[in-house]
Amino acid sequence: MGKNKEKKAKKAAERKEKTKTGKPKAAKNSEKPKRQVTLYPESFEKTVLPTPVPKKEPPRLPDDAFTQKMLIIFQALSDENRLKIMNLLAERERSTPELLESVNIVQSTMSHHMKVLSEAGLVQSRRAGKRSCYSVRKDTLEQAAAYFEFLRRE
Numbered sequence: 001m002g003k004n005k006e007k008k009a010k011k012a013a014e015r016k017e018k019t020k021t022g023k024p025k026a027a028k029n030s031e032k033p034k035r036q037v038t039l040y041p042e043s044f045e046k047t048v049l050p051t052p053v054p055k056k057e058p059p060r061l062p063d064d065a066f067t068q069k070m071l072i073i074f075q076a077l078s079d080e081n082r083l084k085i086m087n088l089l090a091e092r093e094r095s096t097p098e099l100l101e102s103v104n105i106v107q108s109t110m111s112h113h114m115k116v117l118s119e120a121g122l123v124q125s126r127r128a129g130k131r132s133c134y135s136v137r138k139d140t141l142e143q144a145a146a147y148f149e150f151l152r153r154e
Helices: 001-014 042-046 063-076 080-092 096-103 107-119 136-153
Strands: 123-128 130-137
Touching: 063 107, 063 123, 063 136, 080 107, 080 130, 080 136, 096 107, 096 130, 107 123
Parallel strands: none
Antiparallel strands: 123 130
């Protein structure tokens, strides 16, 4: 039982020595010597780092608004299914189910393609009840034709 009393007395003494932050003071002889950490050892100082490779800039879009519009149109027409849709719409206005049947793709893919074509200004849509009917925007096609005429000049 003498050991228990000693332990209790030691704990009571530790409680008395607590600092304002609530942490007990470390005993003087139990302090560990501080390790010095070298951030850059000598071997690193002698190492020569390679010069960084400059990053390539992403391709820049044309500054001219008309050329940029042509770029969007040609990107929209760069897909086989969208070209098929444009060929069908060149004949006459068609509804989404008609296009789905002819192109043989799922409805979600058709929606994506129609969104791309609409944002490029190649097609316009109108609501007919629950269905959407699409047709070609001739003004945009005329602009594209004028661009080709400009490129063809001699």
